[in-house]
């Protein structure tokens with residue numbers, strides 16, 4: 199099964215260009231994250247099964263197809279929050295499972311600090327959302343946590359990925375399809391995606407270091 203899907207949609211490409219632009223300020227950056235996430239989720243959910251049914255319109259009965267899955271959107275704090283907002287516009291009935299991880303700046307390893315989800319999961323599909331797939335450490339750890347919690351089907355949605363992160367996910371989580379807006383050249387010497395967009399959390403939440 200082919201596991202990595204990089205969007206070729208012209209609107210996705212156009213918006214990824216704006217997202218990368220150093221002149222894009224946080225309010226517009228957040229708007230782009232939300233819209234791009236909905237566009238990627240639209241592509242990532244194209245293969246979901248539906249159930250046949252019927253609905254009464256003002257004129258009579260109409261056949262319907264509705265989603266079979268109970269979907270969970272799993273934002274990796276904090277940069278995943280904006281992505282979850284965009285996807286909830288598309289799937290408002292989704293559960294939201296928060297996972298708090300930060301990446302140690304020196305070791306680049308993920309450290310868990312929070313999670314909130316039901317003890318007995320109802321969801322049949324988890325959409326993990328994190329704008330940046332860099333080393334892949336955060337994404338792999340998130341998938342491990344979710345599998346330990348009993349979620350059997352997962353998909354990962356990221357706005358920009360490095361080849362290193364894709365390779366790490368493919369190795370550790372071969373059953374998790376990855377949907378991305380762009381695949382970049384490489385990681386730089388401090389583990390940032392090059393050319394990427396910088397720090398996705400800081401650019402969404404206006405916490406850039408002074409001088410930026």
Ligand SMILES: O=P(O)(O)OC[C@H]1O[C@H](OP(=O)(O)OP(=O)(O)O)[C@H](O)[C@@H]1O
Pocket residue numbers: 274275276277278299300301302306308328329330331332333334335336337363389398399400
């Ligand atoms: O693939 P990796 O090498 O693990 O890196 C990617 C992670 O780094 C960023 O989060 P960060 O740790 O900066 O936390 P933040 O969202 O709170 O800013 C990003 O949102 C991912 O979670």
Ligand SMILES: O=c1cc[nH]c(=O)[nH]1
Pocket residue numbers: 277330332389390391392394395396397398399
């Ligand atoms: O390029 C990167 C890598 C990790 N986290 C980010 O926000 N950006």
Ligand SMILES: [Mg+2]
Pocket residue numbers: 277397398399400
């Ligand atoms: Mg960050």
